[in-house]
Amino acid sequence: MNRYLYDGTAEGLLSAVARILSEEADPDQVTLAERENTFFEEGIYLATDTAAAEEFFSRLQQQAAEAVYTFYYFTMTEREGMETSMLRYLALAMQHGNKVNGYLTHTAVKEIVTVSRKAGRELHRMKGLLRFEKLRDGAYLAKMEPDNNIIHPLALHFSKRLRAEDWFIYDVRRRTAARWHRGTLSLGAIEQFTAPQMSEEEQAVQELWKTFFGTIAIPERRNPRLQKSNMPMKYWKYLTEKQGK
Amino acid sequence: METLAKLQILSGAARYDASCASSGCRREGNPYSTGNTSQSGICHSWSDDGRCISLLKILLSNDCIxxxxxxxxxxxxxxxxxxxxxxxxxxxxxxxxxxxxxxxxFLSSAVMKSPDQTMERMVSVVEMLRTEERFGGYIHLKIIPGSSPELVRRAGFYADRISVNIELPSQESLKRLAPQKEKHSILEPMTLIGRQIGENLVERRSSRKAPKFAPAGQSTQMIVGASPESDFQILRLSQGLYRKMNLKRVYYSAFVPVNQDNRLPVLAAPPLLREHRLYQADWLLRFYGFTAEEILSDDMPNLDESFDPKTAWALRHPEFYPVEINRADYATLLRVPGIGVTSARRIIAARRFSVITPEGLKKIGVVMKRAKYFITCSGRPFEKQGRSALLLRNRFLLGDGSGAQFGESPKQLVLPGLFI
Incomplete structure (x- = not known):
């Protein structure tokens, strides 16, 4: 039983999977893990081969477009130690095509699909829970700390929705930002973040929203538990309506 | 009056409308406008009563005649x-x-001078949003009963969803509690909207440029518990609305006593459990292939408080079970308590790869705690089959028959285990 290693990047993972699937007689018997570069580490290191990764990716896209989405969401979860499951999953995707996500009784498929779904769910949630504030220069800024690295697809969503505005989305934990400026989207790292000045009307609009949030609830139906289960408290930090409470 | 004060009054007055959906249509944004809509809808917050906030839900006015x-x-x-x-x-x-x-x-309103005058003003707000601001987000517009067909038509071309609230599920109750409203003034616009949506779909099929009429469909709301109608009457009405008028949703709103009035029942609290059971039954009508007559009857006109309506049906129909997981079709799987739309689809999909084992069923996400009494897996049962309905009832009431004691009221024991 061979143990393979790769460099920990998404590209490296794809190229390693491509090589294992083409060279191993029985891919179900091997394992794949991220290289940790310790002295005693055992295994065969597969260097990242960009061309091989790209070639495999386009084949996957043709054979099983669903699996590409699953892989994409999987990389957003930044989950470690699941490479072997991903290897098995991708092997099955090549074999069964788009139907692979229905093979939930298979342990690897179940694991990968479950984890990917978490990122998908948080992405959807954040489309609703992200809050923009208007800055002095007229642009909008939103801060967030999601569990998954969803900034790219999230920014794509807002680039279709708030096209006429200029805005930033800042992932506080990962120190990455997305910027929409004059109809162009760019992504990058932020070394140092200084809180910019708010526009003059910002406070008043926030008050209006807080007022609405307060009065729209029916007092006779108060149900904080339901509220928390739908909107976990970890997201409250940047919610305008939950500030100053 | 300041906008803030108005917002407080007019959102507080709008909160008894249960509808909040922003789903059902997809509109791409364009470079010169703000906003688009997403097919699945997006919730933006959850208020202190746990209900989702998706739309700015307000009345244009609460000054009602x-x-x-x-x-x-x-x-x-x-x-x-x-x-x-x-x-x-x-x-x-x-x-x-x-x-x-x-x-x-989400814009609704009290009736200010007349239905038409109110509707006219509401439509002009939405018109301003769509044409001046080029707003591409979601708009749900209430239709005031008694509005003229021309205004209803205009409303439908600006809004994504339009709705007329039935509020009271029978003509007698309407007469007694809302004497100025009439059944026909509610049903006429509903029929008109239903027809218009149908015609619009045909038009759009032949010309992609044809303007969309209420692309997210029509919904309505009924108040539960303010009048004496049984659940059976309510469900049959909903069933008729889904079948004949092509409604997307019927909302049920547990009656919150906000007025002192001797025509109204005295309630200690809003009938939330009843509302919940009605929603479950409504789901059975829309997604599970049940009819109202299967769920309730004249002899049993109200939903069981202790069991969800599907479990109640299963307990009354032991002859239907056990269902064989590896062979049953989709419609049959859906009748198993503990298997919902998602699980049933997943079972069908997973069967293409291999035989489903009990282990696999858990991976798929079936609620085994309830399903195990009603299924076999490759012919093997999970529990002794053919238990008497009475025994099963008691097991469910106790959660799992694991020796828990009956409390004061069985309701409280049941709730946590039986909700999905």
Whole structure:
């Protein structure tokens, strides 16, 4: 039983999977893990081969477009130690095509699909829970700390929705930002973040929203538990309506 | 009056409308406008009562000429009155939307001078949003019963969803509690909307440029518990609305006693459990292939409080079970308590790869705690089959028959285990 290693990047993972699937007689018997570069580490290191990764990716896209989405969401979860499951999953995707996500009784498929779904769910949630504030220069800024690295697809969503505005989305934990400026989207790292000045009307609009949030609830139906289960408290930090409470 | 004060009054007056959906249609944004809509809808927050906030839900005015017994805005109530200017609603919507507080606008209103005068003003707000601001987000517009067909048509071309509230599920109750409303003034616009949506679909099939009429469909709301109708009557009405008028949703709103009125029942609290059971039954009608007559009957006109309606049906029909997981078709799987739409689809999909084992069923996400009494897996049962319905009833009431004691009321024991 061979143990393979790769460099920990998404590209490296794809190229390693491509090589294992083409060279191993029985891919179900091997394992794949991220290289940790310790002295005693055992295994065969597969260097990242960009061309091989790209070639495999386009084949996957043709054979099983669903699996590409699953892989994409999987990389957003930044989950470690699941490479072997991903290897098995991708092997099955090549074999069964788009139907692979229905093979939930298979342990690897179940694991990968479950984890990917978490990122998908948080992405959807954040489309609703992200809050923009208007800055002095007229642009909008939103801060967030999601569990998954969803900034790219999230920014794509807002680039279709708030096209006429200029805005930033800042992932506080990962120190990455997305910027929409004059109809162009760019992504990058932020070394140092200084809180910019708010526009003059910002406070008043926030008050209006807080007022609405307060009065729209029916007092006779108060149900904080339901509220928390739908909107976990970890997201409250940047919610305008939950500030100053 | 300041916008803030108006917002407080007019959102407080709108909160008894249960509808909040922003789903059902997809509109791409364009470079010169703000906003788009997403097929699945997006919730933006959850208020202190746990209900989702998706739309800016407000009344244009709470200054009503009607005197409906159940309504907080009735003319005889000494509440503070306010009305928005069209511009104020437009500004609020745009400011909230740009900050991603909301998915769009839900606009309703009290009847100010007449249905047509009110409807005219509501339509002009939405018109301003769509044409002046080029707002592409979601708009749900209430139709005031008795509005003219021309206004209903205009409303449908600006809004994504339009709805007429039935509020009371029978003509007698309407007469007694909302004497100024009439059945035909509610049903006529509903029929018109249903027909218009149908015609529009045909038009759009032949020409992609044809304007969309209420692309997210029509919905309605009924108040539960303010009048004596049984659950059976309510469900049959919903069933008729889904079948004949092509409604997307019927909302049920547990009656919250906001007025002192001897025509109204005295309730200690809103009938939330009843509302919940009605929603479960409504889901059975729309997604599980049940009919109202299967769920309830004249002899048993109300939903069981202790069991969800599907479990109740299963307990009354032991001859239907056990269901063989590896062979049963989709419709049959859906009748198993503990298997919902998602699990049933997943079972069908997974069967293409291999035989499903009990282990696999758990991976798929079937609620085994309930399903195990009703299924076999490759011919093997999980529990001794053919238990008497009475024994099963008791098992369910106790959660799992694991020796828990009956409390004061069985309701409280049942709730946590039996909800999905």
């Amino acid at each position: 009607y005197d409906c017994a159940y309504c907080v805005n009735r003319t005889s109530n000494p509440v503070e009155r306010a009305s928005f200017e069209a511009r104020e609603v437009v500004e609020l919507t745009m400011e909230f939307y740009r900050r991603n507080y909301i998915e769009g606008l």
